[in-house]
Amino acid sequence: MSEKKTNRRDFLFTATYAVGAVGVGAVVWPMIDQMNPDASVKALASTEVDVSSLNPGKTITVLWRGKPVFIRRRTQEEIAEAKSVKLEDLKDPQKDEDRAKDPEWLVMLGVCTHLGCVPLDQKGDYNGWFCPCHGSHYDTSGRIRKGPAPTNMEIPKYEFVNANTIKIG
Amino acid sequence: MSDHEYTPKSNFGKWFNDRLPLLTLANHLTDYPTPKNLNYWWTFGGILTFCLITQIVTGLVLAMHYIAHADMAFDSVEHIMRDVNYGWLIRYIHANGASMFFLAVYIHIFRSLFYGSYKAPREIIWIIGIIIYLLMMAAAFMGYVLPWGQMSFWGATVITNLFSAIPFVGEGIVTWLWGGYSVDNPTLTRFFTLHYLIPFLILGLVVLHIWALHVPGNNNPVGIDVKKPSKDTVPFHPYIVIKDGFALLMFMIVFAFFVFYSPNILGHADNYIEADPLVTPAHIVPEWYLLPFYAILRSVPDKLLGVVAMLSAIFILAALPWLDTSKIRSAVFRPLYRQFYWILVADVLILGYVGAMPAEGLYLLIARVATAYYFLHFLVVLPLLGYKEKTLPIPLSITEPVLGGSPNLATAKNDERLNK
Amino acid sequence: MKNFFRILFLITLFVGFQYNSNAAEKIEYLKTDWSFKGLFGKFDRASLQRGYQVYTEVCSSCHSMKYLSYRNLAEKGGPEFTEVQAKAIAASFEVTDGPNADGDMFTRPGKLSDKFVMPYENTKAAQAANGGAYPPDMSVLVKARGGGVDYIYSLLQGYEDPPSGVTLDDGVYYNKFMYGNKIKMANQLSDGLVEYGDGTNSTVEQMSKDVTTFLMWAAEPHLESRHRMGFKAIVYLIILTILVYFSMKKIWSGIKTEV
Numbered sequence: 001m002s003e004k005k006t007n008r009r010d011f012l013f014t015a016t017y018a019v020g021a022v023g024v025g026a027v028v029w030p031m032i033d034q035m036n037p038d039a040s041v042k043a044l045a046s047t048e049v050d051v052s053s054l055n056p057g058k059t060i061t062v063l064w065r066g067k068p069v070f071i072r073r074r075t076q077e078e079i080a081e082a083k084s085v086k087l088e089d090l091k092d093p094q095k096d097e098d099r100a101k102d103p104e105w106l107v108m109l110g111v112c113t114h115l116g117c118v119p120l121d122q123k124g125d126y127n128g129w130f131c132p133c134h135g136s137h138y139d140t141s142g143r144i145r146k147g148p149a150p151t152n153m154e155i156p157k158y159e160f161v162n163a164n165t166i167k168i169g
Numbered sequence: 170m171s172d173h174e175y176t177p178k179s180n181f182g183k184w185f186n187d188r189l190p191l192l193t194l195a196n197h198l199t200d201y202p203t204p205k206n207l208n209y210w211w212t213f214g215g216i217l218t219f220c221l222i223t224q225i226v227t228g229l230v231l232a233m234h235y236i237a238h239a240d241m242a243f244d245s246v247e248h249i250m251r252d253v254n255y256g257w258l259i260r261y262i263h264a265n266g267a268s269m270f271f272l273a274v275y276i277h278i279f280r281s282l283f284y285g286s287y288k289a290p291r292e293i294i295w296i297i298g299i300i301i302y303l304l305m306m307a308a309a310f311m312g313y314v315l316p317w318g319q320m321s322f323w324g325a326t327v328i329t330n331l332f333s334a335i336p337f338v339g340e341g342i343v344t345w346l347w348g349g350y351s352v353d354n355p356t357l358t359r360f361f362t363l364h365y366l367i368p369f370l371i372l373g374l375v376v377l378h379i380w381a382l383h384v385p386g387n388n389n390p391v392g393i394d395v396k397k398p399s400k401d402t403v404p405f406h407p408y409i410v411i412k413d414g415f416a417l418l419m420f421m422i423v424f425a426f427f428v429f430y431s432p433n434i435l436g437h438a439d440n441y442i443e444a445d446p447l448v449t450p451a452h453i454v455p456e457w458y459l460l461p462f463y464a465i466l467r468s469v470p471d472k473l474l475g476v477v478a479m480l481s482a483i484f485i486l487a488a489l490p491w492l493d494t495s496k497i498r499s500a501v502f503r504p505l506y507r508q509f510y511w512i513l514v515a516d517v518l519i520l521g522y523v524g525a526m527p528a529e530g531l532y533l534l535i536a537r538v539a540t541a542y543y544f545l546h547f548l549v550v551l552p553l554l555g556y557k558e559k560t561l562p563i564p565l566s567i568t569e570p571v572l573g574g575s576p577n578l579a580t581a582k583n584d585e586r587l588n589k
Numbered sequence: 590m591k592n593f594f595r596i597l598f599l600i601t602l603f604v605g606f607q608y609n610s611n612a613a614e615k616i617e618y619l620k621t622d623w624s625f626k627g628l629f630g631k632f633d634r635a636s637l638q639r640g641y642q643v644y645t646e647v648c649s650s651c652h653s654m655k656y657l658s659y660r661n662l663a664e665k666g667g668p669e670f671t672e673v674q675a676k677a678i679a680a681s682f683e684v685t686d687g688p689n690a691d692g693d694m695f696t697r698p699g700k701l702s703d704k705f706v707m708p709y710e711n712t713k714a715a716q717a718a719n720g721g722a723y724p725p726d727m728s729v730l731v732k733a734r735g736g737g738v739d740y741i742y743s744l745l746q747g748y749e750d751p752p753s754g755v756t757l758d759d760g761v762y763y764n765k766f767m768y769g770n771k772i773k774m775a776n777q778l779s780d781g782l783v784e785y786g787d788g789t790n791s792t793v794e795q796m797s798k799d800v801t802t803f804l805m806w807a808a809e810p811h812l813e814s815r816h817r818m819g820f821k822a823i824v825y826l827i828i829l830t831i832l833v834y835f836s837m838k839k840i841w842s843g844i845k846t847e848v
Contacts, residue, residue, distance in 0.1 A: 205844055244656070247656045247728065247729065250811075251656060251661075251810055251811075257811045257815065258815070258818070261815075403844055407840050408840060408841060408844065411833065411836055411837045411840050411841075412837055412841075414833055414837075415830065415833045415834055415837050418826055418829055418830040418833055419830060421826055422823060422826045422827065422830065425819065425822050425823050425826060426819075426823070428819070429815055429816065429818065429819020429820075429822060429823070430628070430816075430819055432815075433732055438732065438733050438734055438735045438737075439733070441729045441732040441733035441808075442725070442733045451768070568845075
């Protein structure tokens, strides 16, 4: 067999393999993507909550995207406490103003950033939240102060549609 | 299994292979000597493997989104079709895949009938094949119930009611199958469970089917034994792999046309109406691949005997290696059998046709004649033919044809003569 | 190669057979050009939007479309209303939601994620309001009828006075395309019934075509991507088949036999 012929043969086989591999990839993708959130799940991205009956010092928990969201109407003491903390003392430094647009209202994902448990309200060493799973303490702004959790509890995208209604998402 | 000892080259390979001889198996599969004169009808084994894997993979995906509950099944199928990413594609592949699977299996079976692949020493391969075919029918039937449309519901009702034909215990068996007094949620959930299970049973049987095949090796269009390995054989890889691959791609083009351009043509419109236990559709028709047996069922005016006839039509195939008394395998050298073979093909097609028509008048008469002929073929024609038929001279090897030209050419010539 | 033609022949036979057995009781339906048929078939957006209008103004008072959501109206491959338009459409419907904190159900304006509001609470209520006949849900209606779009299109225009000798009960109408010719839905369409925003003349024929197109999309919302993907897949398969064919010829070139 001449060398030229070998080359052509190799090229043909390589091309066949390459084109075949592209096809396999194209078939595999739908099988993977089908497990991603579907169109109906994506559409449920926002939820509206009526907070008119919530008094200072109380928290309500609502479900958003299958996760609990804490909505707390904070007392003046809590706000003062949250604002007085020095940023150097924080594991995940963040100002309270950046977490609560309106200081009276704290809206955050009620999910411990350690491994996803739901922390308990008004527990722990910092008058905020305490995660019973592995002992993470959060302050009145939902920031991590002690324990294994790496970051503060997440603030979702939200807005006040009117004085009584918060739209999350 | 292998005809020769295989020793892996690397030390790790040796170490591993001594403990689990996977490499020996892989070597056996790649080197497996295959008759070199196999024609394209032999590619359907590979195509069927592809079909089975496609059905299992798409089925697993669908099971992630499907809800097996009478109140939610129909909705969840629509959810798959509308919202799940690529859900429509996966469902259409699965639904049309069933039809493609049967198309391929019928070609595979009729290839075997033409070339006598069921004869000694391949009876076990054949019988395993029949069991696979039966399980395929069960899986397809139960799968058709899952969308919980009108045809699902009434198909399930009619087919499960077949069991009520059994004397004395029939009614009890039907109630047991249903888990209630009609087809309902318990029926649906158990059908889903079994529909999920059966493909894996089929997969196991396919392994046995191939194992049993690799003992005597492939039959071939000439139908004579081939010494292996020899100048009459080629190693499975790359020769047969590439040929199977080529045929598979042709098959996939047809498959793709159904999936992308006529995804519902093989189904029935009534199955897009949610199941309603109060209304039966005007025409209850099974899927096309079950129509010949449905025609046989309806051609017998007695309930019990109808069921017996239908089941016999399938089980008679298992006895085929002994009903066919001819020592010659390939129909190429059996001029008379060849004629009867094509009559049988026509007969089955006619049964399929009348199976889709209302069971009355002329259709019923045709169905009865065709049913009678079906059994006549297997019970009378085949046994007698073995004694009476004057067969053509058989070549000594597939490379030394007696009929001039290559053996494949001979096949083609003979077929042409038939078409005249 | 010879075998291939035989296999192809067999497949053609099989497909033909299937068409044939479906065609057994075929009636000649009215014909029109559907833009969504064929290899590259696409929906006519304007027609879909008009069809949606016909559905809301005429059909939706009796027929539900429970598998559709308002968000679908803005999705690609559909009527493609803008998101603002779709939101406005959704908001024009009162949706029952709840229970709220007091345990009561309440109504609110619809959102994109809501399903199309149903005209009746359930099947029984629909039957009671329609003289015992349940107006079928229209989400997959096109696929649930043997004749598909042609059937629906014809049916909407198939109302006639009954031929002599045919007597109709109260609330039953004569339609030459209905199976058995007796239908419990009265003729709904008349020329000029709907005032199209885009100035299209709303003849019965036009409205039938638009609403049928809309129903086709409702039943097959991914039809356009299916056609697009199908074309790509088949072109790809043909290229790979050709490559594999020549590879096969190469590999088998040393073996004396017909491939």
